[in-house]
Amino acid sequence: MSTSRTVRYACPYCGKDFEADIYDMINVEEDPDLRDRCVSGDLFRVSCPHCKKDFMNQFPLVYIDKPNRFVLWLSKEAPNSSLLQISKPLSEIGYTLRRCPTLQEFVEKIEILEDGVNDVLVELAKYDCFIEFIDNEKGVPEDVTSIEYQHTNNGVMKINVRADDKGMSFHVPIDMVEEEMEQNPELYEVDNEHFPVINGDWIISLFQETDGYA
């Protein structure tokens, strides 16, 4: 069951108040159209009925995908106690639980987990692509605007490194990254039960901590 509620907005353009519905929880098995509206960003677009201007509003959302066994918590805040109450049983039956601080990360996470790929592995692959991009002197770190997971076909991930005026696509075999992870499995362990944030900052923090002990 998906649940929504009505909230009051003050339009950032004309300043007038109006009401609109936002979702607290989405069950994509029952409401597949809401999944599409998440991925397109449409669900978070608010239209002012007075001046007709659109703006984006990211609200806290629980996103449940039963067929693909994952639950996402879209929020800049840690999950509340009611969400943590269900996290242990869900984790025990194999659900992946993640927190996504931004909409961009949220949409990418949906695509990764729908593809059935380990998102820890994806973040390591993205990091490797970033290093390769720099090592090949395609640009300096400051040029890179984003590193994006695209899709997985026949065990090969496509990852795009975007830079201001140039970018690069990488095709990364999953088994190659798996081998890299097996060399240091403890490093990549995550606390699934507590909705960890698995993103670019997280993977960088792993290597910074390792450097600290070296």
Ligand SMILES: [Zn+2]
């Ligand atoms: Zn307005």
